[in-house]
Amino acid sequence: xxxxxxxxxxxxxxxxxxxxxxxxxxxxxxxxxxxxxxxxxxxxxxxxxxxxxxxxxxxxxxxxxxxxxxxxxxxxxxxxxxxxxxxxxxxxxxxxxxxxxxxxxxxxxxxxxxxxxxxxxxxxxxxxxxxxxxxxxxxxxxxxxxxxxxxxxxxxxxxxxxxxxxxxxxxxxxxxxxxxxxxxxxxxxxxxxxxxxxxxxxxxxxxxxxxxxxxxxxxxxxxxxxxxxxxxxxxxxxxxxxxxxxxxxxxxxxxxxxxxxxxxxxxxxxxxxxxxxxxxxxxxxxxxxxxxxxxxxxxxxxxxxxxxxxxxxxxxxxxxxxxxxxxxxxxxxxxxxxxxxxxxxxxxxxxxxxxxxxxxxxxxxxxxxxxxxxxxxxxxxxxxxxxxxxxxxxxxxxxxxx
Amino acid sequence: xxxxxxxxxxxxxxxxxxxxxxxxxxxxxxxxxxxxxxxxxxxxxxxxxxxxxxxxxxxxxxxxxxxxxxxxxxxxxxxxxxxxxxxxxxxxxxxxxxxxxxxxxxxxxxxxxxxxxxxxxxxxxxxxxxxxxxxxxxxxxxxxxxxxxxxxxxxxxxxxxxxxxxxxxxxxxxxxxxxxxxxxxxxxxxxxxxxxxxxxxxxxxxxxxxxxxxxxxxxxxxxxxxxxxxxxxxxxxxx
Ligand SMILES: Nc1ncnc2c1ncn2[C@@H]1O[C@H](COP(=O)(O)OP(=O)(O)OP(=O)(O)O)[C@@H](O)[C@H]1O
Ligand SMILES: [Mg+2]
Numbered sequence: 091x092x093x094x095x096x097x098x099x100x101x102x103x104x105x106x107x108x109x110x111x112x113x114x115x116x117x118x119x120x121x122x123x124x125x126x127x128x129x130x131x132x133x134x135x136x137x138x139x140x141x142x143x144x145x146x147x148x149x150x151x152x153x154x155x156x157x158x159x160x161x162x163x164x165x166x167x168x169x170x171x172x173x174x175x176x177x178x179x180x181x182x183x184x185x186x187x188x189x190x191x192x193x194x195x196x197x198x199x200x201x202x203x204x205x206x207x208x209x210x211x212x213x214x215x216x217x218x219x220x221x222x223x224x225x226x227x228x229x230x231x232x233x234x235x236x237x238x239x240x241x242x243x244x245x246x247x248x249x250x251x252x253x254x255x256x257x258x259x260x261x262x263x264x265x266x267x268x269x270x271x272x273x274x275x276x277x278x279x280x281x282x283x284x285x286x287x288x289x290x291x292x293x294x295x296x297x298x299x300x301x302x303x304x305x306x307x308x309x310x311x312x313x314x315x316x317x318x319x320x321x322x323x324x325x326x327x328x329x330x331x332x333x334x335x336x337x338x339x340x341x342x343x344x345x346x347x348x349x350x351x352x353x354x355x356x357x358x359x360x361x362x363x364x365x366x367x368x369x370x371x372x373x374x375x376x377x378x379x380x381x382x383x384x385x386x387x388x389x390x391x392x393x394x395x396x397x398x399x400x401x402x403x404x405x406x407x408x409x410x411x412x413x414x415x416x417x418x419x420x421x422x423x424x425x426x427x428x429x430x431x432x433x434x435x436x437x438x439x440x441x442x443x444x445x446x447x448x449x450x451x452x453x454x455x456x457x458x459x460x461x462x463x464x465x466x467x468x469x470x471x472x473x474x475x476x477x478x479x480x481x482x483x484x485x486x487x488x489x490x491x492x
Numbered sequence: 493x494x495x496x497x498x499x500x501x502x503x504x505x506x507x508x509x510x511x512x513x514x515x516x517x518x519x520x521x522x523x524x525x526x527x528x529x530x531x532x533x534x535x536x537x538x539x540x541x542x543x544x545x546x547x548x549x550x551x552x553x554x555x556x557x558x559x560x561x562x563x564x565x566x567x568x569x570x571x572x573x574x575x576x577x578x579x580x581x582x583x584x585x586x587x588x589x590x591x592x593x594x595x596x597x598x599x600x601x602x603x604x605x606x607x608x609x610x611x612x613x614x615x616x617x618x619x620x621x622x623x624x625x626x627x628x629x630x631x632x633x634x635x636x637x638x639x640x641x642x643x644x645x646x647x648x649x650x651x652x653x654x655x656x657x658x659x660x661x662x663x664x665x666x667x668x669x670x671x672x673x674x675x676x677x678x679x680x681x682x683x684x685x686x687x688x689x690x691x692x693x694x695x696x697x698x699x700x701x702x703x704x705x706x707x708x709x710x711x712x713x714x715x716x717x718x719x720x721x722x723x724x725x726x727x728x729x730x731x
Pocket of ligand 1 (some may be wrong): 507508537540543
């Protein structure tokens, strides 16, 4: 171990109480930062997951659509509803589908024939959105299969999968029949093969999934699709990828980020305010380290003088005190990460849904410990800059005379 | 003869800024040969410590020539001065000045550790030898601050010898010790001088101890007023 490390560690060890207190101080600061970061990212990931459980990351629509709704927060289903009389197909959708399938950013491509329709069973009649899908592809965009509460995801000819709300409204269950008639006047009687719960009441009341072929026939879109739904590997890239697709294909590409603009803004302002808090906690940790080291330099001025007399250079003295700052930061961050981990466990025990399940799951990422350790060590070194320079500049004659 | 360990020519030292300048040393000329064992005496405030700090390269003279072991120090920057100091000069201070966070052995090895950057077995072996030489071989692993004053001063002497310096500067090395310990420490310095040929310049207020040196240099008001060989001290070498 180099001389500077030995001296730094010994000085810290000798200053027991002081070192311990400042390490605990750093630890508390790091714990707050780590806890807040984990909580916030867990919360946000959970919110985004819930929001996207019934939405594609990007929805592609035919280019020539004129009456594009201004309401950016309305979802695709609502928009399609508005243009009921003018359902258009995407030109050469197979080519586009195959091309996009090859993009590395894109996880799944799912063509959909969607349009407004009525679902009728007995006396009950409901306005619905009919979605003709290729189930394997669609399932990669929206995890319909895992959200089934009854039956199976089967949409062969004459079969339909509906939401639990619609099932309730129509009094239908798996195996029951219902009649779907589109605005174009086509109608067909379908057997319910599955019930889903996508975690969104409107979607559960509105969406009726059928096979692509059935959808095309009912909606007068034979051979065509009204939109292409995409899933990406990285959610945050949605807007960038959407712009690129729009530029390359001439289609309208709506990313979830744009569609949920208010929600996304809320998330990012939440992040900003948490960054501000983290910054100030970090700052007070830095001041804590600096003040302890300033005192330590004064206390050790005699020893600094002796070391200088024995041939230690200014640069060596500087490093000894920078290292002390870094070491305090490092050990403080380990303590802080451990504390944060306890807080998180405790929090997950306390914060529960009425039914006793955890409110949401927070993954305690090991990377966060690494980041905290690196960050705190760096803050420690920066905080030590001022005291270390004092130590380096100390006049050995003055120091020794004392 | 061989080049001197130390050569001072017209050394002046002034403190304060241009207006409030206050000269403490007024042109010191001094030559110290290898193996010399010299005492520096003089009233309080005469500038003894100031002179020792200049020779020890802890401070720079305002004017004059300062040559250590043939090396002119005027042109050296702080890092070079520090290296020269570490290699050629050993210090023994009045307030023994060990580093309490380290053991006796580690304190003795410290100049070697500083110079080489990393610890190795050889430097601790040497520290052990030096501690044995000053009679503290048994206490090598004691914390520095758990030794008596006399023991600490002996550790400091061992430390001053770690780099085999050409010159050891001692500022009232026995000033804080009782007569018995002072005699022991002084005898140790003399022994090292005789056995290793290391030069010593020792500031002391004790005429008894000064009388046991080869040479007595007297400083009054920042100037050397007398510099004479001391037969009595020189005779002691033979012992
Ligand atoms: N940093 C300084 N600034 C101003 N004056 C100083 C400084 N250091 C020493 N002096 C002055 O220089 C003079 C000589 O001081 P020095 O410490 O060298 O004396 P000394 O001979 O070692 O005395 P003593 O025997 O008491 O140790 C004193 O008048 C002192 O006040
Ligand atoms: Mg003095």
